[in-house]
Amino acid sequence: xxxxxxxxxxxxxxxxxxxxxxxxxxxxxxxxxxxxxxxxxxxxxxxxxxxxxxxxxxxxxxxxxxxxxxxxxxxxxxxxxxxxxxxxxxxxxxxxxxxxxxxxxxxxxxx
Amino acid sequence: xxxxxxxxxxxxxxxxxxxxxxxxxxxxxxxxxxxxxxxxxxxxxxxxxxxxxxxxxxxxxxxxxxxxxxxxxxxxxxxxxxxxxxxxxxxxxxxxxxxxxxxxxxxxxxxxxxxx
Numbered sequence: 001x002x003x004x005x006x007x008x009x010x011x012x013x014x015x016x017x018x019x020x021x022x023x024x025x026x027x028x029x030x031x032x033x034x035x036x037x038x039x040x041x042x043x044x045x046x047x048x049x050x051x052x053x054x055x056x057x058x059x060x061x062x063x064x065x066x067x068x069x070x071x072x073x074x075x076x077x078x079x080x081x082x083x084x085x086x087x088x089x090x091x092x093x094x095x096x097x098x099x100x101x102x103x104x105x106x107x108x109x110x111x
Numbered sequence: 112x113x114x115x116x117x118x119x120x121x122x123x124x125x126x127x128x129x130x131x132x133x134x135x136x137x138x139x140x141x142x143x144x145x146x147x148x149x150x151x152x153x154x155x156x157x158x159x160x161x162x163x164x165x166x167x168x169x170x171x172x173x174x175x176x177x178x179x180x181x182x183x184x185x186x187x188x189x190x191x192x193x194x195x196x197x198x199x200x201x202x203x204x205x206x207x208x209x210x211x212x213x214x215x216x217x218x219x220x221x222x223x224x225x226x227x
Contacts (some may be wrong), residue, residue: 093212101153
């Protein structure tokens with residue numbers, strides 16, 4: 001079992017603010033990292049799959065970076081909007097398809 | 112439908128009752144996964160199918176938990192003699208690719224099970 005941790009557990013920001021949160025994972029035997037966004041009463045939605053040290057991915061106002069040597073990934077949201085309110089989950093994936101999820105960061109964007 | 116569908120969305124069971132949770136994956140997806148998410152925790156892996164073959168069931172917490180995918184599409188997770196600690200959200204995910212941690216898993220909205 002891999003110990004994946006996310007911080008902070010929850011976050012409240014004002015509309016228009018930029019924000020970021022962290023996913024930490026064991027750096028040994030790293031294979032891939034997945035980010036998901038999970039809105040209440042909906043299905044978790046895949047955001048990024050990251051594999052290489054130094055990877056940066058971007059989707060609209062959301063971006064992510066990856067440091068496999070020190071075992072962390074940052075997710076950034078620029079100019080937060082109320083529709084960004086969701087729980088953001090990261091998962092460290094093994095080659096055999098096992099996903100090890102963190103407990104998530106719950107983001108609330110206040111209009 | 113375009114996505115992974117799970118039913119029922121909510122299930123209340125009396126302790127000791129058997130329950131069956133259904134997952135309809137995206138058509139053509141080879142791989143299917145079940146996860147359990149307890150309150151305040153992240154999803155935890157239960158079991159994995161490739162077509163109809165159950166390749167990994169290492170995450171099933173006890174022999175009261177049983178999963179099947181007899182025709183390689185729809186899957187059912189069955190919990191016998193439910194206990195209060197079984198209360199959780201049960202998530203199903205499917206993936207087009209055969210194997211490897213690079214494959215995106217597409218999730219259903221989950222079944223929230225409450226055992227009284």
